[in-house]
Amino acid sequence: MESSKPAEARISIIGAGPGGLTCARILQRHGIPVTVYDRDTDVHARNQGGSLDLHADDGQLALREAGLLDEFFALARPEGQEMRRFDTDGNIVFRQLPEPDDRYKPEIDRGMLRDLLLGSLEPGTVRWGRALESVDGPTGGPRQLRFSDGTTTESDLVIGADGAFSRVRPAVSSAVPRYTGVTFLEARFDDVQARHPGIADLIGHGLATGTDGERALAAQRNSGDHLRVYIVQRAPLHWISEAGLSVDDTAGLRAYLLERFAGWSPRVLGMIADNDGPYVDRPLFVLPAPHTWAHSPSVTLLGDAAHLMPPVGVGVNLAMLDAYELALALTRADTVGEAVRAYERTMLPRSAEWSTALDGVAGFLLERDDSHEGGDKMRVLKDEINGRDESESIAR
Structure with a gap:
């Protein structure tokens, strides 16, 4: 035709x-x-x-x-172009601010x-x-x-x-x-300036990341005083069910993750433990x-x-x-x-x-x-x- x-x-x-x-x-x-x-x-x-x-x-x-x-x-x-890195103790080790007209x-x-x-x-x-x-x-x-x-x-x-x-x-x-072997678990934070000021101060206006080489946290500001954290791990595709948990089991997942991130400072662990609402499972495919x-x-x-x-x-x-x-x-x-x-x-x-x-x-x-x-x-x-x-x- x-x-x-x-x-x-x-x-x-x-x-x-x-x-x-x-x-x-x-x-x-x-x-x-x-x-x-x-x-x-x-x-x-x-x-x-x-x-x-x-x-x-x-x-x-x-x-x-x-x-x-x-x-x-x-x-x-435009302020969302700010980039930060923090260490497992919650110290800012790098900060990049956008120019006012960037x-x-x-x-x-x-x-x-x-x-x-x-x-x-x-x-x-x-x-x-x-x-x-x-x-x-x-x-x-x-x-x-x-x-x-x-x-x-x-x-x-x-x-x-x-x-x-x-x-x-x-x-x-x-x-x-195909699954990459890397998974993101999303955590949401609302009204961050009033309810999560420590996390807000650590993250700044854009994207902030921290890693120990095996696990990582990536946090990003959204509009309306919201913030999302992505808990990054190498794990099997069905790691949640294999751990005897479900994505709706917020308390169980929280306890599991806190054990996985043991040794990170309480200031940083708030990004895992203080989220508002359930986690969202986001395995990475390519x-x-x-x-x-x-x-x-x-x-x-x-x-x-x-x-x-x-x-x-x-x-x-x-x-x-x-x-x-x-x-x-x-x-x-x-x-x-x-x-x-x-x-x-x-x-x-x-x-x-x-x-x-x-x-x-x-x-x-x-x-x-x-x-x-x-x-x-x-x-x-x-x-x-x-x-x-x-x-x-x-x-x-």
């Missing part, structure tokens, strides 16, 4: 995360119709998680094309970013409560989307923006995520590095569905850069198939380079750094990679 013109195509985006919504927004700004399907029953169905830093050369680039950069800066927290990678809560993008879309763009089960149909299209509620719809282009365990991915790739697939004119992937990597501050930025480049490719090409090919010609080498560079670094927070020189390792790596492939971008 001959590929459709983008403006006449039935374009379906699966997943209403930052990548999917950014793609939809840019397409609509260029007059290209699009529908987004998401498994959540509504926009408030679940907590969207912690804070994101959007970088000037990818996440912010996408927001500029989406016409939302000024609104982003009105919500963002807007390279300000923080924004994931929920705020999602609301910003959702509010920019035409009414009815997102279809809630539509959990995708499968993508069927010939490679040349049209594709048939089957949802868990029994409904189906046809699409000329399916964009998988549905994360780590994408239901779109099997239409083009047999790759499945896709094979590199992850590629044979071109299909009717299906493509972006973000974690395409290149799931360790959480080192690049995931959402790459997802939004993917969305930006795919949307612009669709505005410039004569057919959907040509646009997908142009997009993948840039995205796949970039994601291969990133995923290969980050392969095996899921436990980066566990590494000790006694140099006291600090520095943002991921920004250095990012600048190095971008310096090599910047000229290849189809959108610049």
Whole structure:
């Protein structure tokens, strides 16, 4: 079947995360119709998680094309770029403060970013409560989307923006995520200035980390006087049940973790023992590095569905850069198939380079750094990679 013109195509985006919504927004700004399907029953169905830093050369680039950069800066927290390291005794051993005018990678809560993008879309763009089960149909299209509620719809282009365990991915790739051996357990803290002043003082305004080489704590400020702590360990995937516990057993998990972190100072252990509400289990998965697939004119992937990597501050930025480049490719090409090919010609080498560079670094927070020189390792790596492939971008 001959590929459709983008403006006449039935374009379906699966997943209403930052990548999917950014793609939809840019397409609509260029007059290209699009529908987004998401498994959540509504926009408030679940907590969207912690804070994101959007970088000037990818996440912010996408927001500029989406016409939302000024609104982003009105919500963002430049002070959230502060970085600290502390030792197991609770002493600050490194501190990096952003310059007053530094807007390279300000923080924004994931929920705020999602609301910003959702509010920019035409009414009815997102279809809630539509959990995708499968993508069927010939490679040349049209594709048939089957949802868990029994409904189906046809699409000329399916964009998988549905994360780590994408239901779109099997239409083009047999790759499945693998567990890295590193797990995060999230703890939430509310009203931190009044209720947890010691932790607030230790963490500061941005990200603070501490490790003994085997275990680590990473704490990050969110807006609204909230804070999230990630307890980092190398452990089996089902370590909680293997310890005879459940994720809902807050007291049992707390006792177990305090034993694991024995020897750390009480000031630091408050990040394990004083959390508000239950813990959240977040094991880290990655896709094979590199992850590629044979071109299909009717299906493509972006973000974690395409290149799931360790959480080192690049995931959402790459997802939004993917969305930006795919949307612009669709505005410039004569057919959907040509646009997908142009997009993948840039995205796949970039994601291969990133995923290969980050392969095996899921436990980066566990590494000790006694140099006291600090520095943002991921920004250095990012600048190095971008310096090599910047000229290849189809959108610049």
